[in-house]
Amino acid sequence: MTEPLLSVRDLKKHYPIRKGIFNRKVGAARAVDGISFDIEEGETLGLVGESGCGKSTAASSVIHLEEPTSGEVIFNGNGRKGATRNPDGTHPNDVTEFDDQEMMEFRRGAQMIFQDPSSSFDPRVSIGNAVGELLKVHGMSDRHRRRAIVEDLLERVGLSANDFDRYPHEFSGGQKQRIALARALVLNPDLIIADEPVSALDVSIQAEILSLINDLQDEFGLSLLFISHDMSVIRQICDRVAVMYLGEIVEIGPVEEIFTNPQHPYTEALLSSIPTPDPRASVGGIELKGTVPSPTNPPSGCRFHTRCHKVIQPDGVDVDQEDWRGLLNLRDNVNAGEIDVEGVRENVAASGTKPTSAEIRAEIRREFDISETVDDPELERTLSEALDLLIEDDEEQAGSVLSDAITTPCAETEPQRTAHSADHESACLLHGERTPAEPNPADD
Numbered sequence: 059m060t061e062p063l064l065s066v067r068d069l070k071k072h073y074p075i076r077k078g079i080f081n082r083k084v085g086a087a088r089a090v091d092g093i094s095f096d097i098e099e100g101e102t103l104g105l106v107g108e109s110g111c112g113k114s115t116a117a118s119s120v121i122h123l124e125e126p127t128s129g130e131v132i133f134n135g136n137g138r139k140g141a142t143r144n145p146d147g148t149h150p151n152d153v154t155e156f157d158d159q160e161m162m163e164f165r166r167g168a169q170m171i172f173q174d175p176s177s178s179f180d181p182r183v184s185i186g187n188a189v190g191e192l193l194k195v196h197g198m199s200d201r202h203r204r205r206a207i208v209e210d211l212l213e214r215v216g217l218s219a220n221d222f223d224r225y226p227h228e229f230s231g232g233q234k235q236r237i238a239l240a241r242a243l244v245l246n247p248d249l250i251i252a253d254e255p256v257s258a259l260d261v262s263i264q265a266e267i268l269s270l271i272n273d274l275q276d277e278f279g280l281s282l283l284f285i286s287h288d289m290s291v292i293r294q295i296c297d298r299v300a301v302m303y304l305g306e307i308v309e310i311g312p313v314e315e316i317f318t319n320p321q322h323p324y325t326e327a328l329l330s331s332i333p334t335p336d337p338r339a340s341v342g343g344i345e346l347k348g349t350v351p352s353p354t355n356p357p358s359g360c361r362f363h364t365r366c367h368k369v370i371q372p373d374g375v376d377v378d379q380e381d382w383r384g385l386l387n388l389r390d391n392v393n394a395g396e397i398d399v400e401g402v403r404e405n406v407a408a409s410g411t412k413p414t415s416a417e418i419r420a421e422i423r424r425e426f427d428i429s430e431t432v433d434d435p436e437l438e439r440t441l442s443e444a445l446d447l448l449i450e451d452d453e454e455q456a457g458s459v460l461s462d463a464i465t466t467p468c469a470e471t472e473p474q475r476t477a478h479s480a481d482h483e484s485a486c487l488l489h490g491e492r493t494p495a496e497p498n499p500a501d502d
């Protein structure tokens with residue numbers, strides 16, 4: 059197998075959190091927390107996940123708009139193929155170790171396009187000059203030659219050579235994204251990182267731009283890292299996809315395999331949220347509740363366990379899975395002091411006379427999608443006891459009763475990547491018994 063164009067290994071970007079008059083570091087936001095992936099020549103790898111999962115931080119760390127905290131970004135483009143590791147273990151193509159000259163070359167070989175092209179164009183500069191500027195910066199002093207190259211590129215992205223002297227405000231959002239593509243291509247790069255390039259566009263325009271990116275990729279032999287929160291966009295453009303959650307890659311594999319045979323519950327939930335023209339034809343009906351937790355204090359074990367519909371029950375417990383999710387949510391809400399018993403009481407009272415304790419208990423169960431009776435008698439007793447304590451205003455004791463009885467292995471053990479096929483891996487404790495993924499040679 060030929061070497062990948064890009065190999066990212068254990069890349070981390072932690073932002074320090076500072077406080078106080080001395081601006082002391084009190085913690086870190088682990089926006090990207092040890093991600094690894096390859097992109098082959100001519101391949102498109104998608105990076106997908108909800109807002110706040112760390113996709114943009116990953117992109118800007120790979121392209122070195124921001125200095126990563128640690129890890130390797132090995133770029134074998136710009137004619138640097140075939141380099142081997144130095145005796146001290148470092149790699150001559152590791153972007154994180156590049157000097158100024160190498161970084162300048164890297165900036166030629168790897169380009170980025172962003173979600174909002176408007177903000178990256180100076181309204182006073184004609185689009186021809188905006189696209190040609192990089193040629194000038196990289197030493198092409200012949201104005202006529204620059205103009206010829208830019209005019210050709212404008213045509214290739216579906217605009218006209220006559221657009222050279224027009225200004226950004228004369229173009230629509232879709233057209234501006236075409237200009238951004240022309241600008242990204244002007245130095246003939248090997249890699250383009252596209253961060254949500256179509257999210258700000260109308261759906262009909264999205265399809266046009268995605269098809270243009272596809273065509274340009276073939277024409278220029280490009281590799282792409284394509285970032286999106288939208289699974290359906292990923293399916294249209296990517297060969298493989300890496301699913302990111304809270305700074306980590308939880309699943310990676312060929313797009314069609316991930317769509318037809320997702321292994322990680324987070325991937326299933328993302329797939330389930332794709333809108334379909336017929337709402338009755340919803341895939342799976344898994345509702346991804348809440349938002350991504352803060353990367354400052356990520357959940358222990360599997361970071362997705364606080365929202366996972368398949369969160370594992372401990373040995374000896376076997377209750378309905380929806381009840382189990384509800385019990386864990388109730389435990390966490392009680393411990394976070396987020397249950398407003400008075401509010402529940404008022405709600406129940408609004409529909410009739412003074413509510414009984416049984417009615418309040420039933421209402422709390424309903425709010426957390428917990429059945430009237432949980433299958434496991436011991437757990438049912440614990441739940442009733444905790445709900446009574448809650449109603450009696452002893453929230454602390456209720457939390458402690460729930461915490462003692464309701465635990466999950468997912469909060470205790472960090473899942474390792476498991477191989478499902480040659481290039482399909484996920485990190486979920488549900489697959490723990492399978493063959494562990496082959497160690498990556500670059501990790502040695």
Ligand SMILES: Nc1ncnc2c1ncn2[C@@H]1O[C@H](COP(=O)(O)OP(=O)(O)OP(=O)(O)O)[C@@H](O)[C@H]1O
Pocket residue numbers: 073087088089107108109110111112113114115116287352353
């Ligand atoms: N400069 C910063 N300092 C501290 N935290 C940051 C900084 N930049 C990003 N973060 C945090 O890192 C996490 C990841 O952010 P990032 O923008 O990379 O996510 P994303 O998946 O690209 O989401 P979006 O699509 O909304 O941009 C978020 O919790 C964000 O608040």
